[in-house]
Amino acid sequence: MTRPATASAVSQARPLPSPKESRVLDTDVGAIIGALTLVVVGLWSRHGGVAALGDSAAKTYTSLAQLTGLLCSEAGILGLILVTRTPLVERRYGLDRMFNWHRLLGEAMAIFLALHIAFSIAAWAIPDGTMNAIQSLTGKEPYMALTTVGSVIVLIVTISSLKWFRNKLSYEMWYFVHLTAYFGLAASFSHQIVLGTDFADDALARGFWVGIHLALVVWLIWSRWGRLVVAVARPLRVTAVTHEAQGVTSVVLSGTHLRKAKALGGQFYLVRQMVKGRWWQTNPFSLSAQPTNAGLRFTVKSRGESSNAFTNIALGTRVIVEGPYGVCTPDVVNSEKVLLVAGGVGIGPVVSFLEQLGSEHEPIILYRATSEKEVAHINELEALATARNGKVHTLVGPRATLKVADPFSPEVLLKVVPDLAQRAVIVAGPESMVKAVQRGAKAAGVPVENIHAERAWW
């Protein structure tokens, strides 16, 4: 489906204001993680955890089971804080990094859980024998049957999210398995309060532990699911679908709700197409034009069922967007000149970023595409660059046909951009290209804090 964009709507558009900045610092995040760890380990130690370590084998195992159990919970708590997608963290680090940390915390949680189970069985096996210990810990003791189910769910969720496994599962399968993690965590909670000594015997510790979990549940509902409810209440509609290049389509979403929206070029939204069979699923799509009250434009490459459906979406379809997310925005640039590097569909965020830059940045754009047919927004790009005292360089063709082995080696980069070291570098594109540019720019003398990367979200 190919339709021209409604130019009239765009011409009267007023750019959306910037989202509020986060005041959170790296040191704040460190302080919170450090304090939580301090309290968890201190609680364990205060209840005799350290003293028990040198004691009999049973006591040592019990103590280690308690410590690993507590650390497992801590990883879970931190992982769930990331699920809230709180702007405090998101506006500072970006959703992609939050997803990454969530995954790492999930893996840490699974390791602590495995250790916790192993130490618990070892501790109970000393007086009772292994089989009796397993029986007690999977059903006989209060709440342990529920906890066993919860632990199995948590382990399945973690395993299903390992890269190797994740690639073998369909998104639907993985998503619904992942949703059961909420139940798994809830099911495991009761045994923490009833069994063991850390919380069962100490009212203050129990109050703290229950309180922190209740607060987390409230925060999750408020922030994660509340945000979804708000997004559902403010749907947008597809107002333009334009074929841009082979397999590349731009879609404009508009609606009255945009009047109150805030967003910046370079950001992305989680887009939910309200179409039969797709409404439960979101895709991250990057803005490919400065976001305005007239509309949000996304440039999407069709490369999966879902993005394919989006490139063929009918005009007028209801679309729910959550966001904006992402921290690779013009705010990262101070007064220095700018080099923008786009790879493939990474051109989208680069265009929207460029549109919000002033001419003092004299932007140079490197646009890498594997084929002439896949080059999108090139006229727009050149017009924007020219208006800002900038230049566009394109590098088109499959890698094997290029004259240089690595188009982003420091030598090549410096030849094209002699003042590279004085520039801020913005990269959007496939993972491998982002890495190559980061490496090359660093070697060419660009300080690491001046290199900003954003994954190409379609």
Added chain:
Amino acid sequence: MVNVSQKPTLGRQIFPAVALTVVGVGFISLLDNPAGGVVSLEGATGAVVPSSVAANTTLAPSPTSSIIVPTEVPTTLAPVPTLAVEGAGSCDGDVVTGPTAMFKWGSLQLQATFTKKNVLCSVTVLNYPNEKDKSARINQSALPVYNREAVEAGSAQIAVVSGATDSWRAYTAGLQAILDAHPA
């Protein structure tokens, strides 16, 4: 949002860490500390029953350590182990009833029997916290261990059983009161 032009002050960077550490340490220090729990002893150590009387009232011919099970407790309680303590001699000395040790989970009271040579010979638990299932379960498994260890050690210097630290505290305090009142 990374904005190099607004570099936060050192104070702003350090303050949250310091504040949260202080709060965390303060919280931990308020938590229950098994090594420093409070046991209050109520009631005087009972009169020393002379050995001649004790010999008449002690029915058990061999050294026995038993838990007296209150009537309201279900009959599924663990059987009381009988202890034979080698080398302790026969329990035909004084019988001393200790004070009631009040602690977090209730009260614990001990009665000790000595040999003629004033060596601790057996310990009987007169009452212990059993209102909650969990308390009853913990004490039924730990108290016989404490009884045995006390008789073996001949003193209140006994090791704690994991999970029964509070009972250990009350037990050692109660037993020490008996030993203090009955010098060897």
